[in-house]
Amino acid sequence: MHSVTSxxxxxxMKKYIMYVMAIIIVATFLIVEVNKEERMSDIALANVEALAxxxxxxxxxxxxxxxxxxxxxxxxxxAGYYIxxxxx
Numbered sequence: 001m002h003s004v005t006s007x008x009x010x011x012x013m014k015k016y017i018m019y020v021m022a023i024i025i026v027a028t029f030l031i032v033e034v035n036k037e038e039r040m041s042d043i044a045l046a047n048v049e050a051l052a053x054x055x056x057x058x059x060x061x062x063x064x065x066x067x068x069x070x071x072x073x074x075x076x077x078x079a080g081y082y083i084x085x086x087x088x
Contacts, residue, residue, distance in 0.1 A: 060084040 004012075050060070063071035065079025072081065 061071065061073035061081055061083055063073055063076065063078040063081040067077060067079035069078050069080055070076070071078045072083075
């Protein structure tokens with residue numbers, strides 16, 4: 001049998017630490033990628049909703065702001081609204 005010198009032990013430990021660090025880095029990257037969630041901006045979401053509403057409704061009510069006018073679509077108090085009439 002041959003004995004392992006302290007220099008060899010240090011080299012083995014460095015390799016072991018490098019492998020462990022590589023595994024931790026890869027695992028962290030994979031966890032971040034899996035948990036990354038695509039979120040739509042408010043404008044993009046409003047556009048999707050408007051397109052969906054356009055297919056279902058004869059008239060569209062667009063309410064905006066905060067004020068004393070009652071929105072016919074939501075019933076909330078808004079600054080104003082306008083109606084886009086769909087012609088079929």
